[in-house]
Amino acid sequence: MMKKPLLKFLTALPVLLFFTSVQAQPVYRFTVKVGIDSQSVDSLGGLDNVKRNLKQMFHEINKAFNYDRRFQAYYNFDVDWDALYVYEGSSRDEVGKPHPDHDYLVVMDGVRSHPDEGGGGWNGSYIQTIYHDRGTESQRFNNPFDRMATDGIIHEFGHSRGMPDIYAMTVDADKNPINGLGNPGIRCMMNYCYGETHWSDYAVNMINLSADKRVEIDSLVNSMCPELIRIAVKDSSYGKVKGADIRLYPVGWYSYTVNETPEIVSATNSKGVCTLDGRKVFPKSRSCGLKYPNYLVEAEYGNRKAYGWLPLYEVQNAKFEGKKAYELVLILKDEKPSTPKDFDVTKNFKRLKN
Numbered sequence: 001m002m003k004k005p006l007l008k009f010l011t012a013l014p015v016l017l018f019f020t021s022v023q024a025q026p027v028y029r030f031t032v033k034v035g036i037d038s039q040s041v042d043s044l045g046g047l048d049n050v051k052r053n054l055k056q057m058f059h060e061i062n063k064a065f066n067y068d069r070r071f072q073a074y075y076n077f078d079v080d081w082d083a084l085y086v087y088e089g090s091s092r093d094e095v096g097k098p099h100p101d102h103d104y105l106v107v108m109d110g111v112r113s114h115p116d117e118g119g120g121g122w123n124g125s126y127i128q129t130i131y132h133d134r135g136t137e138s139q140r141f142n143n144p145f146d147r148m149a150t151d152g153i154i155h156e157f158g159h160s161r162g163m164p165d166i167y168a169m170t171v172d173a174d175k176n177p178i179n180g181l182g183n184p185g186i187r188c189m190m191n192y193c194y195g196e197t198h199w200s201d202y203a204v205n206m207i208n209l210s211a212d213k214r215v216e217i218d219s220l221v222n223s224m225c226p227e228l229i230r231i232a233v234k235d236s237s238y239g240k241v242k243g244a245d246i247r248l249y250p251v252g253w254y255s256y257t258v259n260e261t262p263e264i265v266s267a268t269n270s271k272g273v274c275t276l277d278g279r280k281v282f283p284k285s286r287s288c289g290l291k292y293p294n295y296l297v298e299a300e301y302g303n304r305k306a307y308g309w310l311p312l313y314e315v316q317n318a319k320f321e322g323k324k325a326y327e328l329v330l331i332l333k334d335e336k337p338s339t340p341k342d343f344d345v346t347k348n349f350k351r352l353k354n
């Protein structure tokens with residue numbers, strides 16, 4: 001007879017623990033109005049199917065913001081089913097329509113039926129609208145609810161919570177005239193989002209910073225500019241290198257290109273360190289918040305060179321961690337290549353035995 005209540009208690013305990021852990025976090029609810037074009041509704045077999053698909057998609061969107069405990073709140077992007085509407089004509093006319101009763105408007109389109117349609121994505125400022133455009137030039141229907149489309153819209157909701165594009169800070173190897181290396185960025189929903197579920201530390205920091213407020217990506221990016229950038233140059237035995245030349249080659253937003261002219265030229269001091277004013281390295285800009293999202297850094301001493309990057313997704317994390325300076329360490333390699341026999345483990349083993 002004792003078995004039953006004990007069993008009940010044992011099953012209730014994890015449920016209770018789950019709810020206490022969920023309720024320890026604040027809930028951020030954002031209301032969403034959805035409009036969908038009539039041709040997409042027809043292709044999907046009517047409005048009931050659209051609703052079923054939308055429910056599943058928003059389940060996935062909310063899941064993407066809630067599986068990771070680094071987020072400091074429970075996110076609820078909440079579709080207002082009474083406000084769901086079907087429109088005729090160009091999607092472009094829908095983007096920019098005011099939606100005073102809802103935080104966000106999502107305009108969905110699976111068919112390119114008008115010449116001015118296309119170029120979907122997040123529209124910030126006073127617009128606060130995701131243009132979920134799946135149309136292609138072929139006028140064929142592309143399901144706005146498939147897996148790729150869902151990954152895409154999760155990325156757009158990342159923008160709605162203050163995150164810039166990480167891919168906008170990356171570099172293609174063939175567009176780097178200085179050392180020919182590419183910089184693909186880091187794993188993040190805000191870099192290449194298809195098939196991805198991971199949020200980078202920078203994305204988590206920015207989304208937490210935005211909290212439940214309506215935010216402007218540019219002003220957040222600008223507000224997290226670090227005070228100082230410190231570049232230390234060391235030799236292969238980790239000794240300081242004084243008087244090394246430092247050159248910072250800028251990378252423009254969405255350019256994927258290293259500019260061949262350095263923006264900043266300096267040198268390391270007697271301690272082997274070059275300290276730069278963060279505001280000079282990353283000047284304020286009306287578009288995107290800061291003028292550059294990344295630099296290729298070159299250190300040169302004698303005939304040796306070393307390279308590093310200053311992407312905002314690394315640099316701004318220092319400010320999130322409360323540090324005054326972002327520090328980059330560049331190591332100049334030996335001129336002579338190392339000899340393989342120096343790494344002969346048996347040689348060291350024999351020496352140890354003696």
Ligand SMILES: [Zn+2]
Binds near residue numbers: 121155159
């Ligand atoms: Zn984006």
